[in-house]
Amino acid sequence: MRLISFKQSFHPQGIALCAFRSRWASTSASVKDPRVGDRSIYTLDPIDYNEPKFNKILIANRGEIACRVMKTARAMGIKTVAVHSDVDSNALHVKMADEAVCVGPAPTSESYLRADRILDAVKQTGAQAVHPGYGFLSENTDFAAKLTAAGATFIGPNSKAILDMGDKIHSKRIAGEARVNMIPGYDGEIADEDQCVKVANDIGYPVMIKASAGGGGKGMRIAWNDKEARDGFRLSKQEAASSFGDDRMLVEKFIDNPRHIEMQVLCDKHGNALWLNERECSIQRRNQKVIEEAPSSFVDPDMRRRMGEQAVQLAKAVGYDSAGTVEFLVDSKKNFYFLEMNTRLQVEHPITEEITNIDIVQQMIRVAYGHQLNIKQSDIGINGWSFESRVYAEDPYKGFGLPSVGRLTKYEEPVDRVEGIRCDSGIREGSEISIYYDPLICKLVSHGPNRQVALDRMRDALDNYVIRGVTNNIPLLRDIVEEERFRSGNITTKYLPETYPQGFEGASLNGNEERTLVALTAALQALKIARAQMFTNQRKAACIDPLLKDYSFVVGSPKNGSDSRKTANVNVKFIDGNTDNVEVFVDGTEVKLCGDICLAKSVLHLDIDSEASKKATVQVVSKRPGELVVIYKGSQFKMRVMPKAVSELLQHMKEKPKVDLSSVVLSPMPGAIKTVSAQVGQMVTEGQELCVIEAMKMQNSLHASKTGKVKAVNVKEGQTVDEGEVLVELE
Numbered sequence: 001m002r003l004i005s006f007k008q009s010f011h012p013q014g015i016a017l018c019a020f021r022s023r024w025a026s027t028s029a030s031v032k033d034p035r036v037g038d039r040s041i042y043t044l045d046p047i048d049y050n051e052p053k054f055n056k057i058l059i060a061n062r063g064e065i066a067c068r069v070m071k072t073a074r075a076m077g078i079k080t081v082a083v084h085s086d087v088d089s090n091a092l093h094v095k096m097a098d099e100a101v102c103v104g105p106a107p108t109s110e111s112y113l114r115a116d117r118i119l120d121a122v123k124q125t126g127a128q129a130v131h132p133g134y135g136f137l138s139e140n141t142d143f144a145a146k147l148t149a150a151g152a153t154f155i156g157p158n159s160k161a162i163l164d165m166g167d168k169i170h171s172k173r174i175a176g177e178a179r180v181n182m183i184p185g186y187d188g189e190i191a192d193e194d195q196c197v198k199v200a201n202d203i204g205y206p207v208m209i210k211a212s213a214g215g216g217g218k219g220m221r222i223a224w225n226d227k228e229a230r231d232g233f234r235l236s237k238q239e240a241a242s243s244f245g246d247d248r249m250l251v252e253k254f255i256d257n258p259r260h261i262e263m264q265v266l267c268d269k270h271g272n273a274l275w276l277n278e279r280e281c282s283i284q285r286r287n288q289k290v291i292e293e294a295p296s297s298f299v300d301p302d303m304r305r306r307m308g309e310q311a312v313q314l315a316k317a318v319g320y321d322s323a324g325t326v327e328f329l330v331d332s333k334k335n336f337y338f339l340e341m342n343t344r345l346q347v348e349h350p351i352t353e354e355i356t357n358i359d360i361v362q363q364m365i366r367v368a369y370g371h372q373l374n375i376k377q378s379d380i381g382i383n384g385w386s387f388e389s390r391v392y393a394e395d396p397y398k399g400f401g402l403p404s405v406g407r408l409t410k411y412e413e414p415v416d417r418v419e420g421i422r423c424d425s426g427i428r429e430g431s432e433i434s435i436y437y438d439p440l441i442c443k444l445v446s447h448g449p450n451r452q453v454a455l456d457r458m459r460d461a462l463d464n465y466v467i468r469g470v471t472n473n474i475p476l477l478r479d480i481v482e483e484e485r486f487r488s489g490n491i492t493t494k495y496l497p498e499t500y501p502q503g504f505e506g507a508s509l510n511g512n513e514e515r516t517l518v519a520l521t522a523a524l525q526a527l528k529i530a531r532a533q534m535f536t537n538q539r540k541a542a543c544i545d546p547l548l549k550d551y552s553f554v555v556g557s558p559k560n561g562s563d564s565r566k567t568a569n570v571n572v573k574f575i576d577g578n579t580d581n582v583e584v585f586v587d588g589t590e591v592k593l594c595g596d597i598c599l600a601k602s603v604l605h606l607d608i609d610s611e612a613s614k615k616a617t618v619q620v621v622s623k624r625p626g627e628l629v630v631i632y633k634g635s636q637f638k639m640r641v642m643p644k645a646v647s648e649l650l651q652h653m654k655e656k657p658k659v660d661l662s663s664v665v666l667s668p669m670p671g672a673i674k675t676v677s678a679q680v681g682q683m684v685t686e687g688q689e690l691c692v693i694e695a696m697k698m699q700n701s702l703h704a705s706k707t708g709k710v711k712a713v714n715v716k717e718g719q720t721v722d723e724g725e726v727l728v729e730l731e
């Protein structure tokens with residue numbers, strides 16, 4: 001894997017690049033956009049090699065963010081120190097660093113979170129500063145204080161700002177005083193209908209009228225006008241009295257069609273504060289972001305300026321002096337309200353770098369050293385559009401993503417195959433995704449002159465991204481980037497459950513696509529047979545024609561590989577015995593296959609229906625005899641090839657009986673058992689928690705799916721389990 005291509009822009013003699021020149025003048029006309037066909041897409045932010053700087057910094061993190069920080073540090077000519085756990089000793093971030101120190105065993109509480117050991121590593125290596133990345137110690141003010149006491153610099157905001165913004169109530173008070181829009185509400189009980197209408201008008205419609213004791217949607221009404229407020233109050237109050245025996249009522253602002261939009265800020269220790277435009281992060285599941293974009297298609301210039309100015313007001317109010325993010329909740333009328341401020345480098349910072357040409361990590365390192373920001377607000381514009389897909393080791397068919405583990409048996413990033421793509425990853429072929437850490441494989445970032453092009457590039461990048469050995473969420477990401485509502489930009493934080501009410505089920509194929517896939521699979525299968533015959537019999541290819549005659553195909557569904565029982569009749573011929581010249585007939589009609597028909601490549605590019613504009617990218621995952629697994633539109637399809645006689649028999653086979661899963665609790669993912677509350681012989685009711693499994697920092701409570709007696713408990717606390725293991729059995 002090629003990692004860095006900074007060398008061309010590195011000037012050890014210290015040729016000062018003019019750091020104050022307008023970024024817009026420099027990128028629009030004279031300077032070639034280095035993103036094209038080049039991995040180094042951080043370097044549009046010029047580096048002044050004459051400026052004093054840290055000689056060596058330690059990165060107190062792992063994975064992609066450790067690698068990403070090191071890329072900029074190296075480009076600046078700063079030496080880097082990695083810290084790692086014992087299982088990470090061969091990790092990419094360790095290989096990239098100039099020095100590395102092992103700080104403990106695999107669990108994060110014994111390694112990456114051990115401030116004392118990381119301080120020892122700082123002293124041992126003489127690092128002058130520590131970049132904490134995100135997560136781990138990035139918002140730990142004790143660590144920052146100890147670092148300062150040891151004479152090293154924390155590359156992040158001052159501790160007072162972290163503490164001020166870390167407390168939910170305190171941060172809201174400060175934000176309110178800094179004239180940041182707050183979600184309006186009324187503290188206290190609402191006495192009657194008249195008061196309800198008055199308060200609703202003060203807050204502004206729509207409002208949510210809800211029972212103080214409420215829950216599960218009971219005693220709750222949304223009102224858009226005075227009449228609805230009156231009726232809603234009366235009905236909800238009655239409902240609350242009968243449901244909860246408590247009819248105290250509250251009124252708060254209702255955020256309809258909420259979007260999550262955040263503003264990146266950048267500040268220095270000299271009182272300068274800038275806003276670097278917004279990122280929209282509405283595509284979420286369980287409050288975790290899935291796809292982000294910058295800018296937001298919903299934000300107009302005036303709204304952007306107001307959001308930016310409020311974010312800077314807040315940053316100044318807390319004396320902020322690094323990179324930070326102010327998160328807002330936005331309603332359908334473009335009202336925006338403060339949620340919280342994140343006092344660290346954010347996971348999704350690359351899309352802001354893409355559209356502003358500012359290297360946020362470089363600026364963090366500079367301001368931590370004490371330099372002033374070398375950018376003015378008027379220098380900051382928006383260059384094109386950028387998307388980030390978080391590629392996770394997760395099964396997207398389970399609740400939009402449950403963690404998965406494994407070793408990357410094959411791994412090819414799409415950077416060299418698609419224009420305008422940046423991959424922030426911390427892994428390579430052979431790396432293991434383990435239960436100990438975040439299951440992030442890569443932050444796949446696309447950039448283009450507009451939203452459409454950036455989205456098309458993301459689609460192509462996902463199609464050309466080869467990941468084998470680890471279940472991943474590319475099927476879901478790939479589906480979203482072509483989904484109509486997403487493409488139109490009409491998104492909210494409820495997008496996933498609204499778009500996939502039954503859960504995600506994989507891509508679906510239209511007739512043409514299915515015929516092309518069948519034809520491709522048949523051609524590949526025939527090619528394989530031809531190869532095998534040539535090899536074993538040393539015969540001429542001419543003798544093996546025809547190869548597949550009257551064969552049938554069964555296409556399996558992407559979700560679970562079960563047969564969808566779609567069959568087609570297929571005949572394959574090699575013209576004149578030439579394996580490069582293949583003719584495929586599906587149900588009697590020839591399907592023209594133009595493009596790569598080849599067994600060696602992991603990604604094949606085809607033209608569908610001979611239309612040059614209809615390109616298809618197909619990945620071949622496995623080639624077992626009589627079966628091919630291909631990836632098309634991100635989803636895996638199991639294609640079975642069999643003689644027609646066999647497939648006819650198959651039609652009469654019974655469906656495999658379903659195992660009764662109601663009396664067992666299976667581990668939904670690999671992980672460690674955190675607690676076990678079920679005991680043998682105990683009576684449990686449906687929905688009762690039986691045990692809690694922890695995987696990749698997530699706690700998942702497993703419940704009884706029916707009422708019954710516990711027959712067996714097969715696990716203990718602390719035990720690690722595999723996916724599908726039977727944890728608890730009921731009678």
Ligand SMILES: *[C@@H]1O[C@H](CO)[C@@H](O)[C@H](O)[C@H]1NC(C)=O
Nearest residue numbers: 485488489490491492498499
């Ligand atoms: C946005 O999508 C939702 C859900 O599909 C739909 O109800 C609504 O009408 C759409 N709004 C616009 C402006 O297209």
